[in-house]
Amino acid sequence: MAAIELEKIVKNYGSFRAVKGIDLDVRDGEFVAFVGPSGCGKSTLLRMIAGLEEISGGTLKIDGRVVNDLEPKHRDIAMVFQDYALYPHMSVADNIGFGLKMRGMSAGERRRQVEEAADILQITQLLDRKPGQLSGGQRQRVAMGRAIVRRPKVFLFDEPLSNLDAKLRVDMRTQIKRLHSMLKTTMVYVTHDQVEAMTLADRVVILKDGELIQQGAPVDVYTVPETRFVGEFIGSPKMNVLAAETGAVDGKSTALVGETRIPLGQTRLAEDRRILVGVRPEHLIRCPTDEAMIRVTVDVLEPLGSDTMAICMLGDQEITARLAPDPDLRPGMPLDLKVKPADIHLFDASTGNRI
Structure with a gap:
């Protein structure tokens, strides 16, 4: 196992700077997920760790050793890609053991390590099959097995589940989390899917524009987003963000959203300041009219079985509430909601930074 240290890492493509001076330490045995929208630099950063992209500036260390100029094969890492990269003419066992064969390992020892990896991934019954006879999830487990037998210091995953359907993605998330728990190896995982990042990682690293x-820990970035971008990106469905102005009632700060005043609890803000009010759909609570902070009009309903997404209008702004199923809910009807002041997030309207 090994720690990874990134010191002011930069990647330039001509005059375009794709990665802008990243400082990051990944602890020995930690599972870190890089997450962000397309083009944010997360895969480029991973490929620089792997040695597949040249580093334009800064220092990269693995296990305390500077590896900027080392070829991938000398970094003691294993990488799992989204496209599996399996040899179609080889059996699963031969695919998993191919790297060991290239190292000159004996057939007996190679078979032992392949079977050990297959047992961990629960694919022992597939060892004699060819990749074309496997499902997408099985192929991805074979690709993971090929990485496991190398016993690297670091595992790197580049959007490994993006080609799988929704059910398989959930199954494979469980497999990967179980794998990390068993191996306790340093893992860096790239995904555009914040649900994957939140469910898998010890720490989530959110990137935007390089x-x-x-x-921070998944619960921390969910609970205390430092910017509007993070608040909207982390959490599913995304956070409601409403344009508002500050005011006061009986000396206590409020947020004025259209004609609606939302109490801000102990928060003290100067009046007539433009702000953004963030409220997660799951923190909006249906309540009697006399307890309501917010009255909205239901626009669209999305029944999900265990709960219902109510997309509503608050004046001319859209707001989504995650509610218990109710057959009486109808588009066009009024809906009374409240939110605890502790569950309200405030951002500066001009910078998007947390207040």
Whole structure:
């Protein structure tokens, strides 16, 4: 196992700077997920760790050793890609053991290690099959097996589940999390899917436009987003963000959203300041009219079985509430909601930074 240290890492493509001076330490045995929208630099950063992209500036260390100029094969890492990259003419066992064969390992020892990896991934019954006879999830487990037998210091995953359907993605998330728990190897995982990042990682690193915007435990970035971008990107469905102005009632700060005043609890803000009010759909609570902070009009309903997404209008602004199923809910009807002041997030309207 090994720690990874990134010191002011930069990647330039001509005059375009794709990665802008990233500082990050990944602890020995930690599972870190890089997450962000397309083009944010997350895959480029991973490929620089792997040695597949040249580093334009800064220092990269693996296990305390500077590896900027080392070829991938000398970095003691294993990478799992989204496209599996399996040899179609080889059996599963031969695919998993191919790297060991290239190292000159004996057939007996190679078979032992292949079977050990297959047992961990629960694919022992597939060892004699060819990749064309496997499902997408099985192929991805074979690709993971090929990485496991190398016993690397670091595992790198580049959007490994993006080609799978929704059910298989959930199954494979469980497999990967179980794998990390068993191996306790340092893992860096790239995904555009924040649900994957939140469910898998010990720490989430959120990137935007080549910059590190926020990092922390999944619960921390969900609970205390430092910017509007993080608030909207982390959490599903995304956070409601409403344009508002500050005011006061009985000396206590409020947010004025159209004609609606939302109490801000103990928060003290100067009046007539333009702000953004963030409220997660799951924190909006249906309530009696006399307790309501917010009255909205139901626009669209999305029944999900266990709950219902109510897309509503608050004046001319859209707001989504995650509610218990109710057959009486109808588009066009009024809906009374409240939110605890502690569950309200405030951002500066001009910068998007947390207040």
